[in-house]
Amino acid sequence: MTNEQIAQDLVSKFGEDKIYGIVENYGLLNVTTSVDTIVPLLHYLYQHPTFKFQFLTDLGGIHFPDAVGQELGVIYHLHSLENNVRLIIKLYVPIESPVVPTITKLYAAADWMEREAFDFYGILFEGHPNLKRILNTDDMDYHPMRKEYPMEDATRQDKIDALFGR
């Protein structure tokens, strides 16, 4: 069971317009999919007789402000413990309506991971049983990991990149 086999199988099952962006990063297969495919795709990978991606290692958000219409991303890290193969699945949604179906019904572990992605990136997981902030305070009204919130005081003058020739 190699990365090429998995990629080929997924493309033949879901089609090239649903499974794209197939790359291998340091031996780890990455595929990109669309919002409407993610749940069937994960169910397929979970129930597949040989792949058996039954362990959700991690789930996290990411923000690309310059990618118009695909600003927010969700990154799923799956692990097939039987075959010891990892797989990363990505999907992107527009920032105006960042709605992604929940996968808590398939993986109980996704509960807090999705809450964290909601908390930090504002990604709305449709069907999540208890989607509310987890690490930040409940009365916070923004999503702090988005790139528009600078880390440091914007009025600070001593760390301007130009001064360092950057």
Place this chain on the structure above:
Amino acid sequence: MSDVALVSSPNVGIAKPEESKKYVNELTTLNLGPTHPATHGIFQNILTMDGETIIDSEQTVGYIHRAFEKIAERRPLYQITTLTDRMNYCSSPINNMGWHMTVEKLLGIEVPKRAQYMRVIMMELARIADHIICNSILAVDTGAMTGFLYVMQWRENIYEIYEELCGARLTTNMGRFGGMERDFSAEAIRKIKHFLSEFPKALREFESMVKRNRIFMDRTIGVGGISGERALNYGFTGPNLRAAGIDYDVRAMNPYSSYEDFEFDVPVGTTGDTYDRFLVRGEEMWQSLRIIQQAMDNLPEGPYHADAPHYYLPPKQEVYRNMEALIYHFKIVMGEIDAPVGEVYHSVEGGNGELGFYLVSDGGRTPYRLKFRRPCYIYYQAFPEMIKGSTLSDAIITMSSMNVIAGELDT
């Protein structure tokens, strides 16, 4: 804050009258934490109780959230090591070295064999320190104080070994990209050998006191159990998963830092209860000792760091005499060196399970995105299921045996 949390969930809080008919007593809401001594960290459990039985519970975490992932987006790779220290602070060398290995994977740095063995020794010492705390505090939570005092002295000895290598004790910032910052001194070797010869006696003493103790067994067997299937679904890793009977250990499955050179067993339990978690951690300490012994016996000669001048700080004497060394020193300390473009995931077997680092680099000085996979955060969400229907005192030892570290929970 706590007021908001109290009313925010429909599952907990003041029970409605028609609901309470099913229960023996009137339901009460009990706040366990945020600053309760038995939680060993700052997090809150809001328990709904029928008499002494827990009907439902909800966790509030994030009291010591320090925004590490956001801070990391402003820091050069070199300066992120200190953030990793503060996650699982009971075994910070493992966090440091996991992060170093992630960056080395991105940069393509080959680490010399001696440095890899030194890392293994330090990581296994850290694992022992982590498990000592968890197991002995579990004994304290069941009422046995003496065993804790017996083994805690040995954590002190481990910290002294850290001091020999990096000068720090708790938040170690140990190692560099490409290897270790200094070689083992004669004193460090003496201390490790002393630890290897003397610690087994203390551990044996501790185990003889607790392991077959009638009271301890009655308190822990069958308490807070979870099946292997549920544990996998909840994303358990590390000793807690192995206690449920699944032999997933990152060291054995995806060996890093020369773990394939060593012979060790992966202990597993059967029922996943508190007693099994205790036994698995106990046995892992013996296996760690075995690994350290093998690494010390076969410690290769040679350099203790890679030749990676862009990332490995030059010796301080050179900085004062040598132009290149001064330039590199400045560039590294000021974080002037761009990282290559790439996405890398690396995981190590931390004290609590698979500690993963997902690093997205866009070619800048800092990570574009850095995601920590903290084992604690992921398995702690199973806690309500594990304590449902048990008593308050059982919930406390269940939490204690899961080894929930607030620093790792909240990043």
